[in-house]
Amino acid sequence: MKVIEGGRTNSAKTVKKRQKRLKNTMADNDIIIKDTRDFDIRQTLDCGQIFRYSEIGENEYEVFSKDKRCVVRQDGVVVIKSDDSAYWRRFFDLDNDYGAIKRALMDKPFMKEAVEYGGGIRILNQDPYEMLISFIVSANNHIPRIKGILSRICEGLGEKKDGYSAFPTPEAMASKDADYYAALGAGYRAPYLSETARAVADGFDLEKPLYMSGEEANKYLCTLKGVGPKVADCILLFAYHKSDVFPVDTWIRKVYADMTGKEATNKEIRKYLISTYGNLSGYAQQYLFFNKRES
DNA sequence: ATCCAGGAAGTCG
DNA sequence: CGACTTCATGGA
Numbered sequence: 001m002k003v004i005e006g007g008r009t010n011s012a013k014t015v016k017k018r019q020k021r022l023k024n025t026m027a028d029n030d031i032i033i034k035d036t037r038d039f040d041i042r043q044t045l046d047c048g049q050i051f052r053y054s055e056i057g058e059n060e061y062e063v064f065s066k067d068k069r070c071v072v073r074q075d076g077v078v079v080i081k082s083d084d085s086a087y088w089r090r091f092f093d094l095d096n097d098y099g100a101i102k103r104a105l106m107d108k109p110f111m112k113e114a115v116e117y118g119g120g121i122r123i124l125n126q127d128p129y130e131m132l133i134s135f136i137v138s139a140n141n142h143i144p145r146i147k148g149i150l151s152r153i154c155e156g157l158g159e160k161k162d163g164y165s166a167f168p169t170p171e172a173m174a175s176k177d178a179d180y181y182a183a184l185g186a187g188y189r190a191p192y193l194s195e196t197a198r199a200v201a202d203g204f205d206l207e208k209p210l211y212m213s214g215e216e217a218n219k220y221l222c223t224l225k226g227v228g229p230k231v232a233d234c235i236l237l238f239a240y241h242k243s244d245v246f247p248v249d250t251w252i253r254k255v256y257a258d259m260t261g262k263e264a265t266n267k268e269i270r271k272y273l274i275s276t277y278g279n280l281s282g283y284a285q286q287y288l289f290f291n292k293r294e295s
Numbered sequence: 296a297t298c299c300a301g302g303a304a305g306t307c308g
Numbered sequence: 309c310g311a312c313t314t315c316a317t318g319g320a
Contacts, residue, residue: 048301139302145318146301187316192303228303249301265310266302289301 029085031094033078038098040120041074047121047290049238051134051147052154052167065091066127067159067166093122093241101283108277110259111284114291121286124238128206130167131239136192136226138234145185152184153193173197192226199224209236214244230266243282246273251292252285258292 033039041061045053052064060073070082082088089095102119105111133153138146157168157176174197181190200206204224209217214236221232233247246252248266256262256269264272277284 135301136303138300140300140315141302141317142300142319148318182316185317187318188314189303189316222303226303230302234301247301250299251301293301 029083031080031085031089036078039078039122041072041078043118043120043290044122047118047286049124051150064164066130067161069164090125093125101280105280105284114287118287118290121290123241123282123286125241126239128239129170129200131235133193135231135234136189136196137186139189139231149184149186170197170200174201189226195225209240214242237282244279246270246281246285251289255288255292
């Protein structure tokens with residue numbers, strides 16, 4: 001994928017000329033993506049890996065991560081505006097070759113339709129602590145409600161930025177007890193949030209999974225309150241980019257039922273799907289999940 | 296109204 | 309280990 005950063009190269013000027021409709025003044029931190037065969041912002045945001053974003057206009061979204069914000073417009077080309085292009089370049093996984101990943105997956109069972117449908121999905125590189133909290137909230141919950149709870153946590157405890165609130169630090173979250181999160185609508189997950197925030201503030205090392213296998217890291221994360229096998233896999237995929245995991249939720253259970261016509265435990269389903277898709281399991285999971293949930 | 300949601304904790308065999 | 313129950317909340 002060709003990516004152009006900044007506005008002072010010849011090729012960027014060419015893009016600018018072709019996209020007069022955008023009427024943008026190129027800034028140094030703009031990211032431009034011309035070849036969008038492997039990038040669709042709507043698919044990437046709506047495939048369930050991120051909760052802090054919103055559509056702010058036609059083909060235009062604002063996206064939040066940690067204490068940062070960017071605006072993404074996809075109208076022919078993609079333009080990502082922010083004050084930190086390096087951060088968002090990594091966030092959107094722009095140096096990864098999704099064409100190669102999709103070609104490799106196409107040959108595997110049950111993948112063709114899902115890859116064709118969600119061919120613009122990127123697996124984001126998100127913040128581990130933010131993913132930890134977000135997917136604790138996600139357990140047995142609806143996506144609109146997950147977004148609301150996380151939004152209120154940010155507004156209540158996050159650093160105030162220019163027009164938005166950052167995701168709070170572990171220390172800020174650990175300063176509140178379970179009653180606080182219950183009042184925000186977190187339900188029975190409220191004590192999981194206060195206890196896990198406390199654990200991280202007290203030194204639970206969120207860098208360790210970087211140096212662990214998927215299985216090892218899954219067990220490690222499961223020692224935190226509110227984190228089970230599925231939530232751990234989501235954290236490992238969306239924050240640590242570990243692709244040898246396979247989050248099994250209600251939607252993947254439906255996919256498995258379509259594939260095999262059989263019933264099985266989540267553990268068995270996970271093992272079967274990882275054996276099918278190998279080290280591309282995480283990617284396969286996102287294509288299958290998105291295709292099933294939107295059908 | 297009843298079901299369900301990107302499930303995990305607690306308890307009991 | 310595995311099966312089984314309980315856990316708030318609110319949108320569909």
